[in-house]
Amino acid sequence: MDMKLQGKVALVTGAAKRLGRFIALELGKRGCHVAVHYRKSEKEASETAETLRALGVKAEIFKADLTDEGQVKAMMDAVAQTFGQLDILVNNAAVFLRTPFHQTDAATWRSIMDANLTSVFLCSRYAAKLLEESEGGVIVNISDTAAFSPWGAFLPYCVSKAGVIALTLGLAKILAPKVRVNCVALGTILPxxxxxxxxxxxxxEKTLLKRLGTPEEVVQAVLFCVTCDYLTGAVIPLDGGRFLR
Ligand SMILES: NC(=O)c1ccc[n+]([C@@H]2O[C@H](COP(=O)([O-])OP(=O)(O)OC[C@H]3O[C@@H](n4cnc5c(N)ncnc54)[C@H](OP(=O)(O)O)[C@@H]3O)[C@@H](O)[C@H]2O)c1
Incomplete structure (x- = not known):
């Protein structure tokens, strides 16, 4: 339990499994009620919510394709109705697709931008009012240090994640002083x-620290962004130093 987080309401996108699930569960352990967003992974989302409830916090699942403005808006309305407030938004959901440059068409490019960047804009846009009403609203975006040194075979992904960093900086300005907005840019954690x-x-081998990161280290960085009251517009690289090489 964390006195600072106890009773806060967090929405974590893509929280059914993998890193989103780790983030949701840690927020729950710290006393947050959690809105568990998912798109297709309903069973896993229900399991995440069940685990959260067993920790003694409220948890509900919310289905939305985050590329669809209507679905994002409806999800935020449902979160407001269910929990009555929103204090923390973690924009975690994304896709990761190999897209060799010469074989990538506009439809593929757009679908990755929509899933990874437009989704973050839409969630932030429709959560903003609730976050502004909170005592200390906060957004944490999850990016990738491949944004700084894009990989050729994943260009749309890397550009979308660079967009998430620019969006973080812009949102930090727009939503200050009520809402803080930060970003954790990951290296390889869970392949x-x-x-x-x-x-x-x-x-x-490509990292300075000669190992992959762990989900627990991601959670630590996200919690720092959530709880450090003087932090806004920050982009924290969490990649074992890979982006310096
Ligand atoms: N894993 C890593 O090592 C790593 C490295 C660098 C950066 N990152 C970033 O860290 C975050 C989490 O990574 P991860 O590997 O845990 O993610 P992931 O498993 O690839 O995806 C997380 C979830 O995103 C959801 N999602 C995808 N497209 C969506 C859409 N259009 N609408 C709604 N939900 C959608 C999916 O939900 P459903 O399953 O419910 O459909 C999926 O389970 C991502 O932003 C990723 O880019 C991860």
Whole structure:
């Protein structure tokens, strides 16, 4: 339990599994009530909510395709109706797709921008009023240090994540002083499930610290963004120093 977070309401996007789930559960352990957003992973979202309730906090699941403005707006209305407030928004949901440049068309480019960048704009836009009404509203965006040194085979992903950083800086200005907006830019933490041990090894070698990060370290950085009252417009690289190489 954390006195600062006890009774706050957090919405975590893409919270059914993987990093979003870790973030949601840690916020719950600290005493936050949690709105668990999902798109397709209903079963896993329900399990996340169930685990949160067992911790003694309120938790409900909310389904939305975050590329759809109407669905985002409806989700924020439902969150307001269910919890009566929103204090913390973690924009975590995203897609990660290999897109070799010469084989990537406009539809693919747009779908990645929509999933990774427009979604963050829409969630922030429709959560802003609730966050402004909170005593200390905060947004944490999840980006990637590949935004600083884009990978050729993932260009739309990298550009979308660079957009998330620019959006963080802009939102920090627009929403100050009521709402703080920060970003954690990750290196490789949890590789996609179909990536093998060789790839993990290769990625570890590319960092200064010679290992991948852990979900617990991501959670630590997110919590710092949430709880440090003088922090806004910050972009925290959490990649074991990979972006410096
Ligand atoms: N994993 C890593 O090592 C790593 C590295 C660098 C950056 N990051 C960033 O960290 C965050 C979490 O990473 P992750 O690997 O845990 O994520 P992930 O498993 O790839 O995706 C998280 C969730 O995003 C949701 N999502 C995707 N498109 C959506 C849409 N259009 N509308 C609504 N929800 C959508 C999916 O929900 P459903 O399953 O419910 O459809 C998915 O479960 C992401 O922003 C990612 O880019 C991760």
């Amino acid at each position: 996609p499930e179909d990536y093998g041990e060789n790839w993990r090894q290769e990625m570890s």
